Amino acid sequence: MSKAELIEMAKHNLVHTKAGTIDQAPSVGRIPVEHYYDPERWQLEIRQVFKRLPLMLAMTAELKNPGDYKAMEAVGVPVLINRNKDGEVQAFINSCSHRGAQIMEEGRGNTHRFTCPYHAWTYNTDGDLIGVLAKEDFGEFDMSCNGLTKLPAVERAGLIWVTLDPNSTLDTDLFLSGYDAMLEHFGFKDWHFFESRTVAGPNWKIAYDGYLDLYHLPILHKDTFGSQMPNRALYNAWGPHQRASSPDPRLLETENEPEETWDVDTMMSGVWTIFPHISIAGFDGGGRSVMISQLFPGDAPGESFTVQNYLMQNEPNEEQAKAAHEQFLFLEHVVRDEDYATGLKQQKAMKTGANTHVMFGRNEGGGQNFHAWLDKLLTATDDELPGLFGLQKR
Ligand code: FES
Ligand SMILES: [Fe+2]
Structure with a gap:
Protein backbone atom coordinates (compact mmCIF):
# COMPACT_ATOMS: atom_id res chain seq x y z
CA MET A 1 0.00 0.00 0.00
CA PRO A 54 2.82 12.77 20.55
CA LEU A 55 6.51 13.66 20.16
CA MET A 56 9.09 11.38 18.56
CA LEU A 57 11.41 11.22 21.57
CA ALA A 58 13.44 8.06 20.97
CA MET A 59 14.46 5.59 18.34
CA THR A 60 14.15 1.82 18.52
CA ALA A 61 17.88 1.68 17.76
CA GLU A 62 18.52 3.31 21.16
CA LEU A 63 16.38 0.79 23.04
CA LYS A 64 16.82 -2.54 21.33
CA ASN A 65 16.87 -4.94 24.27
CA PRO A 66 14.60 -5.60 27.24
CA GLY A 67 15.82 -3.40 30.09
CA ASP A 68 17.24 -0.70 27.81
CA TYR A 69 16.22 2.76 28.91
CA LYS A 70 16.73 6.40 28.02
CA ALA A 71 16.23 9.28 30.46
CA MET A 72 15.87 12.74 28.97
CA GLU A 73 14.18 16.06 29.36
CA ALA A 74 11.55 17.15 26.84
CA VAL A 75 10.19 20.71 27.12
CA GLY A 76 10.97 20.73 30.82
CA VAL A 77 9.46 17.31 31.53
CA PRO A 78 11.88 14.64 32.78
CA VAL A 79 10.99 11.50 30.83
CA LEU A 80 12.08 7.90 31.27
CA ILE A 81 11.55 5.62 28.27
CA ASN A 82 12.31 1.92 28.47
CA ARG A 83 11.74 -1.49 26.96
CA ASN A 84 10.26 -3.81 29.56
CA LYS A 85 11.03 -7.48 30.00
CA ASP A 86 8.33 -8.37 27.46
CA GLY A 87 9.95 -6.13 24.86
CA GLU A 88 7.28 -3.41 25.01
CA VAL A 89 8.23 0.24 24.97
CA GLN A 90 6.89 2.30 27.85
CA ALA A 91 7.38 5.85 29.04
CA PHE A 92 7.08 7.45 32.45
CA ILE A 93 7.62 10.78 34.08
CA ASN A 94 11.06 10.40 35.65
CA SER A 95 9.88 11.30 39.13
CA CYS A 96 9.75 9.17 42.25
CA SER A 97 6.38 8.74 43.98
CA HIS A 98 8.03 9.28 47.38
CA ARG A 99 9.16 12.88 47.23
CA GLY A 100 9.49 13.43 43.52
CA ALA A 101 13.21 13.01 42.93
CA GLN A 102 14.38 12.21 39.40
CA ILE A 103 15.18 8.53 39.48
CA MET A 104 17.47 8.05 36.50
CA GLU A 105 20.24 10.38 35.39
CA GLU A 106 19.88 11.65 31.83
CA GLY A 107 21.39 9.15 29.42
CA ARG A 108 20.97 5.58 28.24
CA GLY A 109 21.60 2.24 29.88
CA ASN A 110 20.18 -1.15 30.70
CA THR A 111 18.58 -2.08 34.00
CA HIS A 112 15.81 -4.28 35.35
CA ARG A 113 15.26 -2.06 38.38
CA PHE A 114 14.97 1.70 38.68
CA THR A 115 16.28 2.75 42.08
CA CYS A 116 15.77 6.29 43.29
CA PRO A 117 19.04 7.95 44.33
CA TYR A 118 17.36 9.78 47.24
CA HIS A 119 15.96 7.03 49.53
CA ALA A 120 16.35 3.96 47.32
CA TRP A 121 12.72 3.26 46.52
CA THR A 122 12.71 0.77 43.66
CA TYR A 123 10.54 0.28 40.57
CA ASN A 124 10.45 -2.54 38.03
CA THR A 125 10.54 -2.04 34.25
CA ASP A 126 6.75 -1.64 34.21
CA GLY A 127 7.07 1.27 36.63
CA ASP A 128 5.53 -0.63 39.56
CA LEU A 129 6.84 0.32 42.98
CA ILE A 130 8.42 -2.87 44.26
CA GLY A 131 10.69 -1.76 47.10
CA VAL A 132 10.44 0.75 49.94
CA LEU A 133 13.45 1.16 52.19
CA ALA A 134 12.73 0.47 55.90
CA LYS A 135 9.08 -0.09 55.05
CA GLU A 136 8.22 -1.03 58.65
CA ASP A 137 9.38 2.45 59.76
CA PHE A 138 7.78 4.36 56.88
CA GLY A 139 4.17 3.43 57.65
CA GLU A 140 1.25 1.98 55.73
CA PHE A 141 0.32 3.05 52.19
CA ASP A 142 -0.79 1.26 49.04
CA MET A 143 2.33 0.50 47.02
CA SER A 144 0.25 -0.68 44.05
CA CYS A 145 -1.11 2.87 43.53
CA ASN A 146 2.29 4.52 43.75
CA GLY A 147 4.15 3.38 40.69
CA LEU A 148 5.73 5.76 38.20
CA THR A 149 3.34 7.98 36.25
CA LYS A 150 2.90 6.42 32.84
CA LEU A 151 2.89 8.42 29.62
CA PRO A 152 1.27 7.21 26.37
CA ALA A 153 4.03 5.63 24.25
CA VAL A 154 3.82 4.06 20.80
CA GLU A 155 6.53 2.41 18.71
CA ARG A 156 6.10 2.56 14.94
CA ALA A 157 8.54 2.32 12.03
CA GLY A 158 11.50 2.00 14.42
CA LEU A 159 10.64 5.30 16.12
CA ILE A 160 9.05 5.95 19.50
CA TRP A 161 6.38 8.58 20.16
CA VAL A 162 5.59 9.73 23.69
CA THR A 163 2.80 12.09 24.75
CA LEU A 164 3.86 14.27 27.68
CA ASP A 165 0.30 14.52 29.02
CA PRO A 166 -0.37 11.39 31.12
CA ASN A 167 -4.13 11.89 30.68
CA SER A 168 -4.06 12.30 26.91
CA THR A 169 -6.60 10.22 25.02
CA LEU A 170 -5.38 11.26 21.58
CA ASP A 171 -4.73 8.24 19.38
CA THR A 172 -1.12 8.41 18.17
CA ASP A 173 -1.98 6.45 15.02
CA LEU A 174 -4.59 9.01 14.12
CA PHE A 175 -2.04 11.76 14.67
CA LEU A 176 0.42 9.93 12.40
S1 FES B 1 12.36 10.67 46.59
FE1 FES B 1 12.71 8.76 45.71
S2 FES B 1 13.03 7.46 47.37
FE2 FES B 1 12.66 9.37 48.28
FE1 LIG C 1 20.22 24.50 5.91
Whole structure:
Protein backbone atom coordinates (compact mmCIF):
# COMPACT_ATOMS: atom_id res chain seq x y z
CA MET A 1 0.00 0.00 0.00
CA SER A 2 2.57 2.52 1.04
CA LYS A 3 5.00 1.27 -1.62
CA ALA A 4 2.30 2.14 -4.14
CA GLU A 5 2.26 5.64 -2.63
CA LEU A 6 6.02 5.84 -2.95
CA ILE A 7 5.76 4.87 -6.62
CA GLU A 8 3.05 7.47 -7.17
CA MET A 9 5.31 10.12 -5.65
CA ALA A 10 8.21 8.97 -7.85
CA LYS A 11 6.01 9.24 -10.95
CA HIS A 12 4.93 12.73 -9.90
CA ASN A 13 8.57 13.59 -9.35
CA LEU A 14 9.41 12.31 -12.86
CA VAL A 15 6.77 14.55 -14.43
CA HIS A 16 8.38 17.59 -12.79
CA THR A 17 11.92 16.38 -13.45
CA LYS A 18 11.19 16.15 -17.18
CA ALA A 19 9.23 19.40 -17.36
CA GLY A 20 11.64 21.38 -15.16
CA THR A 21 8.75 22.44 -12.91
CA ILE A 22 7.59 22.04 -9.30
CA ASP A 23 4.27 22.11 -7.47
CA GLN A 24 3.51 25.60 -6.24
CA ALA A 25 1.39 26.74 -3.31
CA PRO A 26 -1.64 28.80 -4.43
CA SER A 27 -0.12 32.08 -3.25
CA VAL A 28 2.75 33.70 -1.39
CA GLY A 29 2.23 33.22 2.36
CA ARG A 30 2.85 35.79 5.10
CA ILE A 31 3.55 35.09 8.75
CA PRO A 32 3.56 37.91 11.31
CA VAL A 33 7.07 38.33 12.73
CA GLU A 34 5.72 38.26 16.33
CA HIS A 35 4.89 34.60 15.81
CA TYR A 36 8.59 33.99 16.20
CA TYR A 37 9.14 35.89 19.45
CA ASP A 38 5.88 36.70 21.23
CA PRO A 39 6.17 35.05 24.70
CA GLU A 40 2.44 34.32 25.00
CA ARG A 41 2.29 32.61 21.67
CA TRP A 42 5.41 30.67 22.55
CA GLN A 43 3.79 29.44 25.79
CA LEU A 44 0.73 28.45 23.80
CA GLU A 45 2.88 26.45 21.40
CA ILE A 46 4.39 24.56 24.30
CA ARG A 47 1.03 23.88 25.89
CA GLN A 48 -1.08 23.18 22.80
CA VAL A 49 1.54 21.42 20.71
CA PHE A 50 4.53 20.08 22.61
CA LYS A 51 2.71 19.07 25.78
CA ARG A 52 -0.39 17.79 24.01
CA LEU A 53 0.71 15.92 20.87
CA PRO A 54 2.82 12.77 20.55
CA LEU A 55 6.51 13.66 20.16
CA MET A 56 9.09 11.38 18.56
CA LEU A 57 11.41 11.22 21.57
CA ALA A 58 13.44 8.06 20.97
CA MET A 59 14.46 5.59 18.34
CA THR A 60 14.15 1.82 18.52
CA ALA A 61 17.88 1.68 17.76
CA GLU A 62 18.52 3.31 21.16
CA LEU A 63 16.38 0.79 23.04
CA LYS A 64 16.82 -2.54 21.33
CA ASN A 65 16.87 -4.94 24.27
CA PRO A 66 14.60 -5.60 27.24
CA GLY A 67 15.82 -3.40 30.09
CA ASP A 68 17.24 -0.70 27.81
CA TYR A 69 16.22 2.76 28.91
CA LYS A 70 16.73 6.40 28.02
CA ALA A 71 16.23 9.28 30.46
CA MET A 72 15.87 12.74 28.97
CA GLU A 73 14.18 16.06 29.36
CA ALA A 74 11.55 17.15 26.84
CA VAL A 75 10.19 20.71 27.12
CA GLY A 76 10.97 20.73 30.82
CA VAL A 77 9.46 17.31 31.53
CA PRO A 78 11.88 14.64 32.78
CA VAL A 79 10.99 11.50 30.83
CA LEU A 80 12.08 7.90 31.27
CA ILE A 81 11.55 5.62 28.27
CA ASN A 82 12.31 1.92 28.47
CA ARG A 83 11.74 -1.49 26.96
CA ASN A 84 10.26 -3.81 29.56
CA LYS A 85 11.03 -7.48 30.00
CA ASP A 86 8.33 -8.37 27.46
CA GLY A 87 9.95 -6.13 24.86
CA GLU A 88 7.28 -3.41 25.01
CA VAL A 89 8.23 0.24 24.97
CA GLN A 90 6.89 2.30 27.85
CA ALA A 91 7.38 5.85 29.04
CA PHE A 92 7.08 7.45 32.45
CA ILE A 93 7.62 10.78 34.08
CA ASN A 94 11.06 10.40 35.65
CA SER A 95 9.88 11.30 39.13
CA CYS A 96 9.75 9.17 42.25
CA SER A 97 6.38 8.74 43.98
CA HIS A 98 8.03 9.28 47.38
CA ARG A 99 9.16 12.88 47.23
CA GLY A 100 9.49 13.43 43.52
CA ALA A 101 13.21 13.01 42.93
CA GLN A 102 14.38 12.21 39.40
CA ILE A 103 15.18 8.53 39.48
CA MET A 104 17.47 8.05 36.50
CA GLU A 105 20.24 10.38 35.39
CA GLU A 106 19.88 11.65 31.83
CA GLY A 107 21.39 9.15 29.42
CA ARG A 108 20.97 5.58 28.24
CA GLY A 109 21.60 2.24 29.88
CA ASN A 110 20.18 -1.15 30.70
CA THR A 111 18.58 -2.08 34.00
CA HIS A 112 15.81 -4.28 35.35
CA ARG A 113 15.26 -2.06 38.38
CA PHE A 114 14.97 1.70 38.68
CA THR A 115 16.28 2.75 42.08
CA CYS A 116 15.77 6.29 43.29
CA PRO A 117 19.04 7.95 44.33
CA TYR A 118 17.36 9.78 47.24
CA HIS A 119 15.96 7.03 49.53
CA ALA A 120 16.35 3.96 47.32
CA TRP A 121 12.72 3.26 46.52
CA THR A 122 12.71 0.77 43.66
CA TYR A 123 10.54 0.28 40.57
CA ASN A 124 10.45 -2.54 38.03
CA THR A 125 10.54 -2.04 34.25
CA ASP A 126 6.75 -1.64 34.21
CA GLY A 127 7.07 1.27 36.63
CA ASP A 128 5.53 -0.63 39.56
CA LEU A 129 6.84 0.32 42.98
CA ILE A 130 8.42 -2.87 44.26
CA GLY A 131 10.69 -1.76 47.10
CA VAL A 132 10.44 0.75 49.94
CA LEU A 133 13.45 1.16 52.19
CA ALA A 134 12.73 0.47 55.90
CA LYS A 135 9.08 -0.09 55.05
CA GLU A 136 8.22 -1.03 58.65
CA ASP A 137 9.38 2.45 59.76
CA PHE A 138 7.78 4.36 56.88
CA GLY A 139 4.17 3.43 57.65
CA GLU A 140 1.25 1.98 55.73
CA PHE A 141 0.32 3.05 52.19
CA ASP A 142 -0.79 1.26 49.04
CA MET A 143 2.33 0.50 47.02
CA SER A 144 0.25 -0.68 44.05
CA CYS A 145 -1.11 2.87 43.53
CA ASN A 146 2.29 4.52 43.75
CA GLY A 147 4.15 3.38 40.69
CA LEU A 148 5.73 5.76 38.20
CA THR A 149 3.34 7.98 36.25
CA LYS A 150 2.90 6.42 32.84
CA LEU A 151 2.89 8.42 29.62
CA PRO A 152 1.27 7.21 26.37
CA ALA A 153 4.03 5.63 24.25
CA VAL A 154 3.82 4.06 20.80
CA GLU A 155 6.53 2.41 18.71
CA ARG A 156 6.10 2.56 14.94
CA ALA A 157 8.54 2.32 12.03
CA GLY A 158 11.50 2.00 14.42
CA LEU A 159 10.64 5.30 16.12
CA ILE A 160 9.05 5.95 19.50
CA TRP A 161 6.38 8.58 20.16
CA VAL A 162 5.59 9.73 23.69
CA THR A 163 2.80 12.09 24.75
CA LEU A 164 3.86 14.27 27.68
CA ASP A 165 0.30 14.52 29.02
CA PRO A 166 -0.37 11.39 31.12
CA ASN A 167 -4.13 11.89 30.68
CA SER A 168 -4.06 12.30 26.91
CA THR A 169 -6.60 10.22 25.02
CA LEU A 170 -5.38 11.26 21.58
CA ASP A 171 -4.73 8.24 19.38
CA THR A 172 -1.12 8.41 18.17
CA ASP A 173 -1.98 6.45 15.02
CA LEU A 174 -4.59 9.01 14.12
CA PHE A 175 -2.04 11.76 14.67
CA LEU A 176 0.42 9.93 12.40
CA SER A 177 -2.14 9.96 9.58
CA GLY A 178 -0.54 6.98 7.81
CA TYR A 179 2.90 8.63 7.71
CA ASP A 180 4.48 5.82 9.75
CA ALA A 181 3.74 3.41 6.88
CA MET A 182 5.94 5.61 4.67
CA LEU A 183 8.70 5.83 7.27
CA GLU A 184 8.65 2.01 7.48
CA HIS A 185 10.49 2.02 4.14
CA PHE A 186 13.65 3.09 5.96
CA GLY A 187 13.52 -0.07 8.12
CA PHE A 188 14.80 1.88 11.17
CA LYS A 189 13.93 -0.88 13.62
CA ASP A 190 17.01 -2.78 12.45
CA TRP A 191 19.33 0.23 12.16
CA HIS A 192 22.31 1.00 14.38
CA PHE A 193 22.41 3.97 16.73
CA PHE A 194 25.82 5.61 16.21
CA GLU A 195 26.09 8.93 18.08
CA SER A 196 24.09 11.90 19.29
CA ARG A 197 24.85 15.44 20.39
CA THR A 198 23.04 18.67 21.21
CA VAL A 199 23.30 21.96 19.30
CA ALA A 200 21.91 25.29 20.54
CA GLY A 201 19.79 27.32 18.14
CA PRO A 202 17.27 30.16 17.69
CA ASN A 203 13.48 30.06 18.17
CA TRP A 204 12.39 26.50 17.39
CA LYS A 205 10.27 27.58 14.40
CA ILE A 206 13.06 29.61 12.83
CA ALA A 207 15.17 26.49 13.15
CA TYR A 208 12.43 24.17 11.90
CA ASP A 209 11.58 26.36 8.89
CA GLY A 210 15.09 25.62 7.66
CA TYR A 211 14.54 21.87 7.59
CA LEU A 212 11.54 22.23 5.27
CA ASP A 213 13.40 24.70 3.06
CA LEU A 214 15.41 23.48 0.07
CA TYR A 215 15.35 26.95 -1.49
CA HIS A 216 18.37 28.03 0.58
CA LEU A 217 20.61 25.03 -0.03
CA PRO A 218 22.82 26.31 -2.88
CA ILE A 219 23.06 29.75 -1.30
CA LEU A 220 23.56 29.52 2.47
CA HIS A 221 25.44 26.23 2.13
CA LYS A 222 27.46 27.14 -0.96
CA ASP A 223 30.80 26.73 0.85
CA THR A 224 29.97 23.39 2.45
CA PHE A 225 27.70 20.97 0.61
CA GLY A 226 25.19 23.08 -1.29
CA SER A 227 26.84 24.57 -4.35
CA GLN A 228 25.49 21.88 -6.67
CA MET A 229 22.24 21.22 -4.79
CA PRO A 230 18.88 21.92 -6.41
CA ASN A 231 16.85 24.69 -4.77
CA ARG A 232 13.48 23.31 -5.86
CA ALA A 233 11.25 21.21 -3.67
CA LEU A 234 8.22 18.98 -3.99
CA TYR A 235 6.17 18.59 -0.81
CA ASN A 236 3.96 15.73 0.24
CA ALA A 237 1.88 15.74 3.39
CA TRP A 238 0.27 13.16 5.63
CA GLY A 239 -1.69 15.17 8.15
CA PRO A 240 0.82 17.71 9.52
CA HIS A 241 3.84 15.55 8.60
CA GLN A 242 5.70 16.47 5.45
CA ARG A 243 8.29 15.18 3.08
CA ALA A 244 10.42 17.58 1.02
CA SER A 245 12.24 16.18 -2.00
CA SER A 246 13.79 17.58 -5.15
CA PRO A 247 13.03 16.68 -8.74
CA ASP A 248 15.38 13.70 -9.05
CA PRO A 249 17.05 12.84 -12.38
CA ARG A 250 18.15 9.47 -10.94
CA LEU A 251 14.55 8.33 -11.32
CA LEU A 252 14.87 8.64 -15.11
CA GLU A 253 17.32 5.73 -15.15
CA THR A 254 14.73 3.13 -14.18
CA GLU A 255 11.68 4.85 -15.59
CA ASN A 256 11.20 2.18 -18.26
CA GLU A 257 11.75 -0.75 -15.90
CA PRO A 258 8.71 -2.40 -14.22
CA GLU A 259 7.55 -0.19 -11.35
CA GLU A 260 7.84 -2.96 -8.79
CA THR A 261 11.60 -3.05 -9.39
CA TRP A 262 12.12 0.68 -8.73
CA ASP A 263 14.66 1.23 -5.98
CA VAL A 264 12.96 2.02 -2.69
CA ASP A 265 16.01 3.80 -1.22
CA THR A 266 16.16 6.16 -4.21
CA MET A 267 12.44 6.83 -3.93
CA MET A 268 12.92 7.68 -0.21
CA SER A 269 15.24 10.62 -0.96
CA GLY A 270 14.82 14.08 0.55
CA VAL A 271 13.90 15.28 4.02
CA TRP A 272 11.17 13.54 5.99
CA THR A 273 9.86 15.74 8.77
CA ILE A 274 7.61 14.67 11.62
CA PHE A 275 5.41 17.39 13.06
CA PRO A 276 6.12 19.34 15.12
CA HIS A 277 9.87 19.00 15.56
CA ILE A 278 11.69 16.19 13.74
CA SER A 279 13.72 16.10 10.56
CA ILE A 280 15.17 12.96 8.96
CA ALA A 281 17.77 13.48 6.26
CA GLY A 282 19.84 10.84 4.48
CA PHE A 283 23.65 10.71 4.20
CA ASP A 284 26.26 8.18 3.22
CA GLY A 285 29.15 8.85 5.60
CA GLY A 286 30.32 5.37 6.61
CA GLY A 287 27.48 3.66 4.70
CA ARG A 288 23.79 4.44 4.38
CA SER A 289 22.91 6.73 7.30
CA VAL A 290 20.44 9.35 8.44
CA MET A 291 20.64 12.29 10.76
CA ILE A 292 17.50 12.49 12.85
CA SER A 293 17.21 15.97 14.36
CA GLN A 294 14.90 16.51 17.32
CA LEU A 295 14.17 20.20 17.96
CA PHE A 296 12.97 21.42 21.33
CA PRO A 297 12.01 24.89 22.49
CA GLY A 298 14.55 26.16 25.05
CA ASP A 299 13.94 28.29 28.14
CA ALA A 300 12.81 31.39 26.21
CA PRO A 301 11.19 32.13 22.82
CA GLY A 302 14.56 32.93 21.26
CA GLU A 303 16.20 29.68 22.32
CA SER A 304 15.98 26.11 21.17
CA PHE A 305 18.18 23.07 21.22
CA THR A 306 18.44 20.29 18.73
CA VAL A 307 19.45 16.75 19.50
CA GLN A 308 21.19 15.41 16.43
CA ASN A 309 21.22 11.63 16.15
CA TYR A 310 23.23 9.67 13.61
CA LEU A 311 21.74 6.29 12.67
CA MET A 312 23.39 3.83 10.33
CA GLN A 313 21.69 1.09 8.36
CA ASN A 314 24.47 -1.34 9.32
CA GLU A 315 26.79 -1.47 12.28
CA PRO A 316 30.01 0.14 11.00
CA ASN A 317 33.47 -1.38 11.01
CA GLU A 318 36.36 0.77 12.24
CA GLU A 319 36.90 2.54 8.94
CA GLN A 320 33.19 3.18 8.41
CA ALA A 321 32.85 4.47 11.97
CA LYS A 322 35.62 6.97 11.29
CA ALA A 323 33.86 8.16 8.12
CA ALA A 324 30.53 8.36 9.96
CA HIS A 325 32.09 10.36 12.75
CA GLU A 326 33.57 12.82 10.25
CA GLN A 327 30.27 13.13 8.41
CA PHE A 328 28.46 13.78 11.67
CA LEU A 329 31.02 16.45 12.73
CA PHE A 330 30.55 18.10 9.36
CA LEU A 331 26.78 18.16 9.86
CA GLU A 332 27.20 19.80 13.26
CA HIS A 333 29.31 22.49 11.63
CA VAL A 334 26.77 23.09 8.85
CA VAL A 335 23.78 23.30 11.20
CA ARG A 336 25.46 25.34 13.94
CA ASP A 337 27.63 27.68 11.87
CA GLU A 338 25.41 28.13 8.82
CA ASP A 339 21.72 27.37 9.60
CA TYR A 340 21.50 28.34 13.26
CA ALA A 341 24.04 31.19 13.05
CA THR A 342 21.83 32.67 10.32
CA GLY A 343 18.67 31.97 12.35
CA LEU A 344 20.03 33.73 15.46
CA LYS A 345 20.75 36.87 13.42
CA GLN A 346 17.42 36.55 11.63
CA GLN A 347 15.46 36.60 14.88
CA LYS A 348 17.37 39.62 16.14
CA ALA A 349 16.54 41.47 12.90
CA MET A 350 12.88 40.40 13.05
CA LYS A 351 12.44 42.18 16.36
CA THR A 352 13.53 45.53 14.93
CA GLY A 353 10.14 46.06 13.31
CA ALA A 354 11.75 46.48 9.88
CA ASN A 355 9.25 43.95 8.54
CA THR A 356 5.82 43.18 9.91
CA HIS A 357 5.75 39.77 8.22
CA VAL A 358 8.05 37.19 6.78
CA MET A 359 7.18 35.61 3.43
CA PHE A 360 7.01 32.05 2.22
CA GLY A 361 6.94 31.82 -1.55
CA ARG A 362 4.78 29.57 -3.70
CA ASN A 363 7.92 27.41 -3.89
CA GLU A 364 7.98 27.17 -0.08
CA GLY A 365 4.71 25.35 0.39
CA GLY A 366 6.19 23.16 3.12
CA GLY A 367 6.78 26.16 5.38
CA GLN A 368 3.32 27.53 4.59
CA ASN A 369 1.77 24.21 5.49
CA PHE A 370 3.72 23.93 8.74
CA HIS A 371 2.62 27.38 9.96
CA ALA A 372 -0.99 26.72 8.91
CA TRP A 373 -1.03 23.53 11.00
CA LEU A 374 0.48 25.32 13.93
CA ASP A 375 -2.18 28.05 13.75
CA LYS A 376 -4.89 25.41 13.64
CA LEU A 377 -3.51 23.51 16.62
CA LEU A 378 -3.03 26.57 18.79
CA THR A 379 -6.77 27.21 18.77
CA ALA A 380 -8.10 23.64 18.54
CA THR A 381 -9.68 22.18 21.68
CA ASP A 382 -8.74 18.68 22.79
CA ASP A 383 -12.05 17.40 21.46
CA GLU A 384 -11.35 18.85 18.04
CA LEU A 385 -7.96 17.15 17.64
CA PRO A 386 -9.11 13.73 16.37
CA GLY A 387 -11.12 15.45 13.65
CA LEU A 388 -8.06 17.36 12.45
CA PHE A 389 -5.76 14.38 12.06
CA GLY A 390 -6.21 11.43 9.82
CA LEU A 391 -8.49 13.37 7.48
CA GLN A 392 -5.78 15.53 5.98
CA LYS A 393 -4.00 12.87 3.95
CA ARG A 394 -3.21 13.82 0.38
S1 FES B 1 12.36 10.67 46.59
FE1 FES B 1 12.71 8.76 45.71
S2 FES B 1 13.03 7.46 47.37
FE2 FES B 1 12.66 9.37 48.28
FE1 LIG C 1 20.22 24.50 5.91
